[in-house]
Amino acid sequence: xxxxxxxxxxxxxxxxxxxxxxxxxxxxxxxxxxxxxxxxxxxxxxxxxxxxxxxxxxxxxxxxxxxxxxxxxxxxxxxxxxxxxxxxxxxxxxxxxxxxxxxxxxxxxxxxxxxxxxxxxxxxxxxxxxxxxxxxxxxxxxxxxxxxxxxxxxxxxxxxxxxxxxxxxxxxxxxxxxxxxxxxxxxxxxxxxxxxxxxxxxxxxxxxxxxxxxxxxxxxxxxxxxxxxxxxxxxxxxxxxxxxxxxxxxxxxxxxxxxxxxxxxxxxxxxxxxxxxxxxxxxxxxxxxxxxxxxxxxxxxxxxxxxxxxxx
Amino acid sequence: xxxxxxxxxxxxxxxxxxxxxxxxxxxxxxxxxxxxxxxxxxxxxxxxxxxxxxxxxxxxxxxxxxxxxxxxxxxxxxxxxxxxxxxxxxxxxxxxxxxxxxxxxxxxxxxxxxxxxxxxxxxxxxxxxxxxxxxxxxxxxxxx
Numbered sequence: 001x002x003x004x005x006x007x008x009x010x011x012x013x014x015x016x017x018x019x020x021x022x023x024x025x026x027x028x029x030x031x032x033x034x035x036x037x038x039x040x041x042x043x044x045x046x047x048x049x050x051x052x053x054x055x056x057x058x059x060x061x062x063x064x065x066x067x068x069x070x071x072x073x074x075x076x077x078x079x080x081x082x083x084x085x086x087x088x089x090x091x092x093x094x095x096x097x098x099x100x101x102x103x104x105x106x107x108x109x110x111x112x113x114x115x116x117x118x119x120x121x122x123x124x125x126x127x128x129x130x131x132x133x134x135x136x137x138x139x140x141x142x143x144x145x146x147x148x149x150x151x152x153x154x155x156x157x158x159x160x161x162x163x164x165x166x167x168x169x170x171x172x173x174x175x176x177x178x179x180x181x182x183x184x185x186x187x188x189x190x191x192x193x194x195x196x197x198x199x200x201x202x203x204x205x206x207x208x209x210x211x212x213x214x215x216x217x218x219x220x221x222x223x224x225x226x227x228x229x230x231x232x233x234x235x236x237x238x239x240x241x242x243x244x245x246x247x248x249x250x251x252x253x254x255x256x257x258x259x260x261x262x263x264x265x266x267x268x269x270x271x272x273x274x275x276x277x278x279x280x281x282x283x284x285x286x287x288x289x290x291x292x293x294x295x296x297x298x299x300x301x302x303x304x305x306x307x308x309x310x311x312x
Numbered sequence: 313x314x315x316x317x318x319x320x321x322x323x324x325x326x327x328x329x330x331x332x333x334x335x336x337x338x339x340x341x342x343x344x345x346x347x348x349x350x351x352x353x354x355x356x357x358x359x360x361x362x363x364x365x366x367x368x369x370x371x372x373x374x375x376x377x378x379x380x381x382x383x384x385x386x387x388x389x390x391x392x393x394x395x396x397x398x399x400x401x402x403x404x405x406x407x408x409x410x411x412x413x414x415x416x417x418x419x420x421x422x423x424x425x426x427x428x429x430x431x432x433x434x435x436x437x438x439x440x441x442x443x444x445x446x447x448x449x450x451x452x453x454x455x456x
Contacts, residue, residue, distance in 0.1 A: 258385065
């Protein structure tokens with residue numbers, strides 16, 4: 001029995017070109033792939049960290065799509081909207097609406113479209129893209145073309161035609177990690193179910209907003225609105241930081257405290273030294289007049305290595 | 313800011329000149345008091361003086377000289393503490409630490425060509441500008 005809430009909301013259609021039919025197991029896998037893609041997109045939309053266990057109620061509320069029809073032949077999987085259409089995160093008496101199921105479906109459709117076009121993966125979208133590619137690669141075993149569509153509650157419909165033959169594994173650069181120690185003033189950014197972020201204002205006046213490792217949440221209260229030492233795991237791709245996670249925070253010990261900012265900025269020093277009234281010189285010309293040969297440069301390398309080594 | 317060695321790499325006689333000029337990106341160079349002292353000390357070595365010493369002073373005079381301040385000491389203590397934690401005491405000199413400390417003090421990017429100093433600087437959140445190959449961005453890995 002199909003009621004008003006079980007109307008077609010999201011459809012994944014695969015044209016079965018050779019008319020050989022679709023194995024039942026393949027249908028089950030495709031349905032599972034769509035459900036997983038919805039969950040991953042919901043998690044991304046809500047800003048939740050990578051899931052390690054079963055989906056939480058938070059994710060399910062936005063992404064638990066329900067199959068309302070399966071049409072064999074040219075396979076059409078039709079899904080109804082999740083029963084809960086808005087995700088509302090709560091904390092104490094606070095009540096914040098952060099996303100709707102339509103938002104998630106739109107994100108899914110867009111990521112599928114980008115995956116089919118082999119477009120570069122946006123930072124932070126890797127997990128969603130991987131789920132989209134998994135779905136499309138499995139669909140490729142069924143047919144050569146597909147269409148994904150989304151009918152919003154407002155009635156507007158969005159669709160994307162897909163050539164499954166062109167789907168490739170997304171190009172991704174390897175990620176590297178490093179641990180960084182920062183010193184700065186710590187502020188709370190937000191507190192949501194499954195998510196906490198801190199903002200650290202560095203002495204250079206720049207701000208960094210970072211996720212907090214769940215295992216250190218009890219320490220946060222001790223360092224809020226205070227100068228602290230912050231241990232951060234940075235994840236880099238192509239030399240750029242794509243994620244930061246705070247691994248530890250602690251108030252500065254007395255021996256770690258002290259004046260942090262210089263009496264004069266670099267610009268003020270430049271002005272004091274009479275440099276601002278002059279154009280930036282050609283350092284190449286000036287340096288070339290000092291070190292006039294490769295031997296000069298090598299000799300200077302030896303000198304600096306010696307000076308720095310013996311200074312320790 | 314620029315570390316001592318990099319000042320020589322700005323010379324046309326260095327193969328690294330174009331790379332570091334590119335990293336400098338037209339900006340005026342600032343040098344730590346440590347770098348200033350090391351540059352100033354070089355003409356005293358045998359075979360290096362006279363006219364070249366005068367040219368070196370012109371080069372130094374074209375840079376913003378960053379003096380020691382109470383904040384320098386604060387950051388120096390933090391850098392050396394991190395050096396201990398990373399067990400880099402034998403690899404990163406006190407001179408390196410003073411230069412890193414002043415980059416932190418001023419929140420300035422630092423051109424540096426010393427592997428261990430770059431590692432320590434990165435571990436302190438400094439924006440390091442270097443041509444050392446191990447710190448370069450790698451090409452994308454092709455998917456299947």
